[in-house]
Amino acid sequence: MGKIEWAMWANEQALASGLILLTGGIVGVAGQFRGWQFAAYAVAAGVFVCLLEYPRSKRSKGTSVERTGQYCFTVCVKAFGPLTRNYYVRAFLHAAICVPGGFMLSTVLGCVCLGIASLIYLVAAIRGEHWEPILPRKEVRKPVTESIKNPPQNPPPRPPAEMRRKRVDDLEGAAYDNPISVTDD
Amino acid sequence: MVVSVRSWVANEGGKHLILMLWLGVNTWLFIKTYLMYSTGQQYHYLYKMLGLGLCISRASASVLNLNCSLVLLPMCRSLLTFVRGTHTVSSRKTRRLLDKSKTFHVACGVAICIFSVVHVSAHLVNVVNFSVSYSDDFPALNLARYRGEDPKLIILTTIPGVTGVLLVLILFLMFTSSSHCVRVSNYEIFWYTHNLFIIFYIILMVHMVGGALKYQTNIETHPPGCLRANQSGTEQQGEELEQGEDEERRCREEARFQPHYPQTWLWVSGPLCLYCAERFYRYIRSCDPVTIVTVIRHPCNVIELRMLKKNFKARPGQYIVLNCPGVSSFENHPFTLTTCPTQNKETFGIHLRVVGDWTDRFTQLLLPEPRTDLEILPMVQQRRYPKLYVDGPFGSPSEEVFNYDVSVCVAGGIGVTPFACILHALLDGWTGFRLQRLYFVWVCRELQSFYWFAELLCAVHHKLWQENRPDYFNLKLYVSNTDSLQCMSEEKYRPLTSRLLVGRPRWKLLFEEIGKTNKHKRVGVFCCGPKGISRTLHRLCNSTRSSGTTFEFNKESFS
Numbered sequence: 001m002g003k004i005e006w007a008m009w010a011n012e013q014a015l016a017s018g019l020i021l022l023t024g025g026i027v028g029v030a031g032q033f034r035g036w037q038f039a040a041y042a043v044a045a046g047v048f049v050c051l052l053e054y055p056r057s058k059r060s061k062g063t064s065v066e067r068t069g070q071y072c073f074t075v076c077v078k079a080f081g082p083l084t085r086n087y088y089v090r091a092f093l094h095a096a097i098c099v100p101g102g103f104m105l106s107t108v109l110g111c112v113c114l115g116i117a118s119l120i121y122l123v124a125a126i127r128g129e130h131w132e133p134i135l136p137r138k139e140v141r142k143p144v145t146e147s148i149k150n151p152p153q154n155p156p157p158r159p160p161a162e163m164r165r166k167r168v169d170d171l172e173g174a175a176y177d178n179p180i181s182v183t184d185d
Numbered sequence: 186m187v188v189s190v191r192s193w194v195a196n197e198g199g200k201h202l203i204l205m206l207w208l209g210v211n212t213w214l215f216i217k218t219y220l221m222y223s224t225g226q227q228y229h230y231l232y233k234m235l236g237l238g239l240c241i242s243r244a245s246a247s248v249l250n251l252n253c254s255l256v257l258l259p260m261c262r263s264l265l266t267f268v269r270g271t272h273t274v275s276s277r278k279t280r281r282l283l284d285k286s287k288t289f290h291v292a293c294g295v296a297i298c299i300f301s302v303v304h305v306s307a308h309l310v311n312v313v314n315f316s317v318s319y320s321d322d323f324p325a326l327n328l329a330r331y332r333g334e335d336p337k338l339i340i341l342t343t344i345p346g347v348t349g350v351l352l353v354l355i356l357f358l359m360f361t362s363s364s365h366c367v368r369v370s371n372y373e374i375f376w377y378t379h380n381l382f383i384i385f386y387i388i389l390m391v392h393m394v395g396g397a398l399k400y401q402t403n404i405e406t407h408p409p410g411c412l413r414a415n416q417s418g419t420e421q422q423g424e425e426l427e428q429g430e431d432e433e434r435r436c437r438e439e440a441r442f443q444p445h446y447p448q449t450w451l452w453v454s455g456p457l458c459l460y461c462a463e464r465f466y467r468y469i470r471s472c473d474p475v476t477i478v479t480v481i482r483h484p485c486n487v488i489e490l491r492m493l494k495k496n497f498k499a500r501p502g503q504y505i506v507l508n509c510p511g512v513s514s515f516e517n518h519p520f521t522l523t524t525c526p527t528q529n530k531e532t533f534g535i536h537l538r539v540v541g542d543w544t545d546r547f548t549q550l551l552l553p554e555p556r557t558d559l560e561i562l563p564m565v566q567q568r569r570y571p572k573l574y575v576d577g578p579f580g581s582p583s584e585e586v587f588n589y590d591v592s593v594c595v596a597g598g599i600g601v602t603p604f605a606c607i608l609h610a611l612l613d614g615w616t617g618f619r620l621q622r623l624y625f626v627w628v629c630r631e632l633q634s635f636y637w638f639a640e641l642l643c644a645v646h647h648k649l650w651q652e653n654r655p656d657y658f659n660l661k662l663y664v665s666n667t668d669s670l671q672c673m674s675e676e677k678y679r680p681l682t683s684r685l686l687v688g689r690p691r692w693k694l695l696f697e698e699i700g701k702t703n704k705h706k707r708v709g710v711f712c713c714g715p716k717g718i719s720r721t722l723h724r725l726c727n728s729t730r731s732s733g734t735t736f737e738f739n740k741e742s743f744s
Contacts (some may be wrong), residue, residue, distance in 0.1 A: 004371045013361040027306070033313070056366070065366050105309055105336050112350075113357050 007057055007087060007129045010120035014094060015053040017117050021101060021110030022046030028106040038104040045097045046110065052077065052084070058132035066134045078133045085132075087125035094118035189729035195707075196727055196738050199282050203289070207255075211248050211296065219244040227400040229409030230323055230440065235314045239398070242307035245300045250452040252300070253389065256293035257456040259286035261463040266580035270500065277588055284582045284739060298360050305353060312336040312346075325442045328397050344395035348388050355385045373516065386457055389449055396444020403441050411436030471508070471576035478532050480551045480570075484633040487599065488548055489523070491534040494575060499525045499533060501606040502583035507535075511571035512546045521602040521741075522578065524609050536637060538599040547571075582711065582739040583607065587618040589709035589737075593699060595626045595722060597714020598634065603741055604713070605638050608645050615649065615657065622656060624699060628663040628690060628714070632671045635662060635685075639678050646680045663690045696725050700732035708734055713741040 021042050028039025055074040058064045066074075077084045084090070095118040101111030157180040222228050222240040232239055259265070265283050312328075316339060319332035329339055340346035361367075362378040401409065473494065481489040499505075504521040508514075524534040539548050550571045583603035586592045587610075594604045604625065611623070625642075629635060642660060649657045662685045673682045699708065710726055712719045719740050726736040 004373060006374075008370055009362055009367055009374050012364050012367060013357075016357065016361050059370060062370060065369075105313070105340075108337070109305070109353060112354065116354070116358070 005059060005129065006120055006124035006127060007131070008059070010087075010117050010124055011053055011056060013117035013120060014049060014114065017098075017110055017113035018046050018049030018053060020046075020113055021049065021098075021107060024101070024104075024107040024110045028104055031106075033104070033106065035104045038100055039107060042101050042104070042107040042110060045101070049094070049097065049114065052090075056134065058134045060129075060132075064134050070134070071136070074133045074135065077131075085130050087121050087129060087131065090131075091118045091121035091125055094121060187729050188727050192730065192735055193727050195735045196723075199278055200285055200288075203282060203285075204292070207289075207292070211251065214247050214251055215244045218247040225400075226404050226409055227402070230320070230326060230401065230442075231398060234318045234320055234326065235311050238307045238310035238314060242304055242311055243398070245304040245307065248300050249297060249304060250449055252293045252296045253386070253449075254452040254456045256290055256297065257460045259290040259293075261460055262579045263463050263466060264459070266503070266578070269580040269584060277585065280585065281582075281737070281739065283580070294360075294363070298356065301353065301356055305349070308349065309336070312339050315339060323440060323442065326399055343397060345392055345397045348392045351388055352385060352392065355381050355388075359385070376515075386453060390447065390453065393445065393447035393449060399442035399444045401440050402443050403438065406437045407440045408436065409440075467576050471506075471574045473574075474572045475575050477551070477570040477573060482552060483536070483637050485631055485637075486539045487536055487634075487637055488539065488551065489534055489536050489637075490551070491524070491532045492573070492575065493532050497526055497533060497575075497578075499578040500580075500584055501525055501610040502581050502586065502603045503578035503606075504581055504603075505533075505535065505575050505577035505579070508574040508576065509547055509550070509571055510574075511550055512543055516543055517576065518543060519579075521581070521583075521606070523602050523605040525606055527613060529613075536599065536602050536605070582741050583713065585709060585739060586623070586711055587620045589620060589707065591622045591624075591699075591703045591706055592620055592709045592711060593624040593626065593736075595628075595710065595712045595714065595718065597628050597718050598630065600713035600715075600741070601627055601638060602713075604711070605641060608638070608641050611658075612641070612645055612648060615652075615654075622659070622703070624659045624661070626661045626663070626690060626695070628665055628718070630664070630666045632664050632673065632685075635673070635681060639673070639681055643678060643680050660684045661686065661690070661695075663688065665689050692721055692725055696730075696736065697732075700730050700734040700736075703732075703734055705733040706735075708736050709739060710736050711739045711741065 023046075025039045025042030025044075025046055028036050029043060033039070051073065054067060055070045055077050056064065056066055082089075094114050098111040098114035098118065101107035101114070219240045222243050223232060228239070265286055269280050269283055313336050315328040316332070316334045316336050319329055319334075320326050328343065340350065358378050359381060362374050368375045401407070475492040475494040477490065478493050479489075479491040481491075483489060499522055502521075503525075504519050506517045506519050508517050520535040520537050522533055523536045524530075524532070526533045537544055537547075539545055581603060583594075586594065586604075586607050594607070596604055607623075608625075611618075627635070645658055646660065649655065660680070662681060664685065664687050667687055673685070710722060712722050719742075723738050723740070726738040730736070
């Protein structure tokens with residue numbers, strides 16, 4: 001029920017497989033086993049996959065939790081534009097990267113795990129998902145609108161000075177009606 | 186906030202003791218198996234062929250056996266609920282440890298992953314050594330068919346190899362889908378991959394079939410190392426011959442080897458059967474659909490659901506798991522009970538907040554015409570209700586509120602639900618419990634949320650005042666959204682409006698006040714709300730208190 005975001009799971013798997021590939025590669029190179037060149041390749045491939053997969057995508061619905069310090073990775077990955085946005089590209093890229101890992105014993109596990117992650121990315125791509133960078137929300141300052149009305153330039157219309165002089169003896173008669181309306185109806 | 190030793194021990198001591206115990210058992214098992222394989226006479230020839238990889242792989246295998254059996258036990262929820270309920274069996278300290286069952290499960294799971302990595306690496310080295318150090322002296326000991334056989338071929342053509350690869354793949358799937366963000370965003374992925382555990386266990390039990398590692402059976406008649414004395418003809422003949430004569434007498438026959446019988450099933454079958462029985466029991470118990478009696482819509486997107494089920498008994502604080510096939514056949518969602526069935530009233534109820542797609546769809550099935558006004562409208566339309574299955578009830582930390590002299594219940598928003606059940610129980614009869622004083626702090630974002638339980642709170646307040654216990658129930662309500670101020674204008678809710686404060690609560694001052702009025706007592710703090718609040722409260726409970734009060738922190742959480 002509901003939309004499952006396959007890409008999030010594929011991302012976790014790909015990151016884990018990158019780490020496994022890296023570890024297997026380091027073991028292969030350190031032990032100088034037969035075919036250690038594949039292990040050296042696996043180290044490079046593992047690092048690349050980890051860097052690519054570290055920044056999490058923004059979820060289409062709901063809150064996205066980003067990994068610690070992922071902002072700089074997000075900027076780098078975003079710079080590649082449609083290559084990293086599209087999950088078909090990622091699926092085939094991971095499938096291609098994982099193949100040479102299968103030739104050496106210590107990197108076989110990383111190869112298989114990355115293959116599974118690539119399959120799940122394919123499912124995500126078929127479902128129409130794509131990678132969205134999580135960028136910090138810019139605080140949009142509300143522009144100072146035209147709510148502050150211009151203060152009046154002219155004084156309100158008043159009768160001439162001799163009428164305005166205070167008539168102490170006849171206060172009732174001193175009241176007057178304004179000839180021009182002072183309210184802005 | 187300075188951490189006080191006494192508070193820390195009261196709060197964290199039990200957990201850390203169990204952790205140390207578990208780590209100790211794992212370490213002891215690892216070291217014992219390691220020494221057995223590195224110094225044991227029956228593994229002498231095998232050790233010479235394989236080296237360190239043998240010891241590390243077998244030691245990690247025994248740790249894996251232990252953890253694979255322990256990992257299932259915390260997940261037997263009905264069993265844990267039963268243990269929680271029987272007060273004569275366990276003390277409050279043991280019951281507090283049960284709250285951390287999920288954490289223990291995660292710890293065992295992480296240990297399984299780490300030791301699997303160690304085990305796999307060590308076995309990969311073993312496979313290479315089997316191929317490189319192919320033994321011509323003892324052909325029975327070899328796994329490879331000839332010297333220099335490709336290790337990948339060895340892995341793929343033996344049962345332990347193939348099962349090992351499958352186990353690692355399943356473990357990888359289970360591990361990557363159980364991270365926090367996947368659980369929070371797509372619980373179904375986590376649930377379905379985690380249910381692959383049954384395949385994992387079946388394959389685990391046949392992992393050792395085929396006997397890759399063999400031990401020597403006739404140590405007395407053929408002490409390890411004696412063959413070398415027979416064969417070392419060319420080198421150091423002088424010295425060896427003198428020793429060799431001695432051993433030659435003892436070295437009567439060829440070394441005989443026998444593979445180990447699979448031991449994993451001894452470890453794993455008990456907990457696995459227990460867990461399968463538990464799942465079966467839960468399935469049987471939830472087979473009857475419940476009858477929905479009433480559906481009430483409350484403000485702030487909350488629906489109250491009253492149901493009826495035969496032979497359903499629950500204690501305050503427990504939760505149930507709902508399954509509605511009309512919404513989704515396989516999804517199960519937990520909800521805390523807000524009313525338990527009592528002798529007078531057999532219905533039980535939950536309050537659910539509409540926050541995700543399942544609750545949204547469920548609400549649409551229950552209340553076909555959504556109204557936008559905020560009045561409370563009871564609707565009795567029996568025929569249109571969907572079929573609903575209830576699994577449970579399961580125990581939770583909030584059941585312990587009645588077992589302290591003084592309890593503090595802190596609720597954030599909809600987290601008030603376990604405490605609502607507690608209040609209903611108090612309303613029915615507050616004299617029978619050990620609890621002498623209850624502090625109730627409820628923090629909500631909007632004022633309208635308090636209407637969910639306004640009548641209940643007022644009823645409890647009035648009852649206790651009339652029965653001459655005004656200090657029993659201490660209520661504090663907080664509205665954290667300070668922008669738009671509304672007020673509760675109804676006269677009947679006066680006790681609430683006079684205890685309503687705007688703004689977030691100041692926990693330190695609150696705890697100081699509670700500490701001053703309850704000196705040298707053990708106060709139970711129960712928190713059900715957002716992480717921020719529970720973290721702050723946890724830290725406060727662990728810090729020093731000049732009044733000598735000990736605050737024991739209990740947290741309620743679901744995922």
